[in-house]
Structures are given as structure tokens and as C-alpha cells.
Amino acid sequence: xxxxxxxxxxxxxxxxxxxxxxxxxxxxxxxxxxxxxxxxxxxxxxxxxxxxxxxxxxxxxxxxxxxxxxxxxxxxxxxxxxxxxxxxxxxxxxxxxxxxxxxxxxxxxxxxxxxxxxxxxxxxxxxxxxxxxxxxxxxxxxxxxxxxxxxxxxxxxxxxxxxxxxxxxxxxxxxxxxxxxxxxx
Numbered sequence: 344x345x346x347x348x349x350x351x352x353x354x355x356x357x358x359x360x361x362x363x364x365x366x367x368x369x370x371x372x373x374x375x376x377x378x379x380x381x382x383x384x385x386x387x388x389x390x391x392x393x394x395x396x397x398x399x400x401x402x403x404x405x406x407x408x409x410x411x412x413x414x415x416x417x418x419x420x421x422x423x424x425x426x427x428x429x430x431x432x433x434x435x436x437x438x439x440x441x442x443x444x445x446x447x448x449x450x451x452x453x454x455x456x457x458x459x460x461x462x463x464x465x466x467x468x469x470x471x472x473x474x475x476x477x478x479x480x481x482x483x484x485x486x487x488x489x490x491x492x493x494x495x496x497x498x499x500x501x502x503x504x505x506x507x508x509x510x511x512x513x514x515x516x517x518x519x520x521x522x523x524x525x526x527x528x
Contacts, residue, residue, distance in 0.1 A: 353373035353374070353419070354370050354373055354374070354375050354419075355370070355373070355418045355419060356370070356415060356418050356419075356421055357418075358370075359421050366379070367379060367411055367423065369421060369422045369423060370419060370420060370421045370422075371419075371420055371422065371458075371462045371463065371466055372419055372420065372462075372466070373419040376455075376458060376462075378411075378423065378455070379454075380454065382425075382450070382452055383452065383480075385480045386425075386450045386452050386480055388523065389450050389478055389480055389521055389522065390409060390410070390425040390426050390448070390450050391409070392520065392521045392522075392523070393425075393426045393448050393478075393516075393521055394407060394409045394426045396514075396516055396520070396521070397426065397428055397446075397509075397512065397514070400512065400514045401428055401430070401512050401514075404430060405428050405429060405430040405445070405512065406428070406429045406430075406432070406435050406440075407426070407427070407428050408424075408426070408427050408428075408429070408440065408444075409425065409426050409427075410423045410424060410425050410426075411423045412424075412427075412439065412440065413438070413439035413440065414427060414439065414440045414444060414447075415439050415440065415441050415442075416442065416443065416466065416470045417470075420466055420470070422463065422466070424444070424447045424448065424449060425448055425449050425450045425478075426447070426448040427440070427444040427446060427447045427448065428444055428445050428446040428511065428512055429444045429445060430445050430511075430512075431445075442470075443467070443470045443471045443472045443473075444472055445472070445473050445474065445511040445512065446472070446473065446474045446475075446476070446509060446511040446512060447467055447472050447474075447475050447476070448475075448476040448478060449463060449475075449476070449477055449478070450478040450480060451477055451478060451479050451480065452480075459477060460477065464477075464488065464495065468488075468490070468494060468495045471490065471493075472490070473489060473490050473510070473511040474487065474488070474489045474490070474509060474510055474511040475487070475488045475489075475495065476488075476509075478521075480522075483502070483503040483522050483524070484500055484501060484502045484503060484518075485500070485501050485507065485518065486498050486499070486500055486501075487499050487501065487507060489510055489511070501518060502518070503518045503519055503521075503522040503524050504518070504519055504524070504526050505518055506518065
């Protein structure tokens with residue numbers, strides 16, 4: 344299985360909107376990343392479980408999105424997070440999200456893991472995403488970062504059998520439900 348491909352040319356949102364709809368790309372600092380192949384089933388189940396939980400909890404106050412929805416930070420930074428929440432209605436347009444979501448969740452896959460942990464984390468921190476969660480499907484744990492005076496904290500780890508409070512949306516989530524596991528008594 345290949346890694347996300349990066350091309351060495353500076354691309355913009357205007358380039359992005361001309362590309363075929365059936366192809367999935369992201370642009371980070373003007374560099375292009377290929378999003379194929381499609382995510383695995385476990386990846387999609389975890390993303391879907393987070394999406395349902397967040398959509399249900401924030402339906403009257405925020406918009407909860409799931410990939411492939413474009414989040415446009417600026418002309419050189421366009422991504423499609425696995426799951427995200429936007430509480431500022433002014434950022435929501437018919438075509439995409441304009442600006443930083445309050446919460447972004449990325450489910451790590453073999454093809455995008457390094458980019459999610461390095462380039463996307465730096466991007467989200469720089470643009471002020473309040474809370475960033477990395478989900479590790481194979482290890483069945485998450486890593487959470489939240490902004491503190493403009494920078495992400497060192498990160499906190501939560502195992503599948505723990506509960507995590509999502510500060511950005513004031514919601515406690517049992518990770519066993521996300522990973523579809525039950526504790527043994």
C-alpha cells in the first residue's frame with residue numbers, strides 16, 4: 344500500500360476546484376497530497392461513530408461534518424478532515440467550510456498517518472483549531488491536543504476503555520462506543 348503522494352509545486356484553491364470530483368486531494372502550504380486509496384472499513388466505522396455522536400450532541404448549536412467535505416483555511420490550505428465540528432455559522436457556506444473548525448478528528452491510516460501527525464497538526468495549530476484528535480484504529484486509542492495560548496499542549500492519550508471529554512463541544516464520549524468494544528467484567 345502506497346503512502347500519500349506529495350507533488351513539488353505550489354498549488355492554490357483555484358487549482359483545486361478544477362480537479363476531477365472523483366479524485367480526492369488535499370493542499371497543505373501549497374503542496375498537494377493524494378488521498379487515495381479509500382479508507383479501510385474499521386477507519387470508516389470509527390469516523391462514522393464519532394460523526395453520529397457529535398452530530399446528535401451538537402445538532403442545535405454546531406455543524407458536524409464528515410469527509411469528503413472541504414475545509415478551506417486559505418488559498419494554499421484545503422483539507423478534508425475525517426470528522427469536524429464548526430460552531431461559527433459564518434464559516435459554513437454552500438460549497439465548503441471557510442476557516443478553522445472548533446474540533447477536528449483524523450483517523451490514522453497507513454497512507455496518511457505521517458501527514459496527519461506532522462503537517463496537519465502544524466496546520467491546525469497555526470489556524471487555531473481548538474481541539475485536534477488523532478485516532479489510532481489498530482492500537483485502539485486516541486491522542487488529543489487542545490490549544491493553550493495559541494499552541495497545542497503536549498497531547499493526552501486515552502485508551503478504548505476510557506472516557507474523553509471533548510472540551511470544544513462540552514461532550515463526554517465513551518471510547519468503547521467509538522471502537523465498538525465492551526469491557527470485560
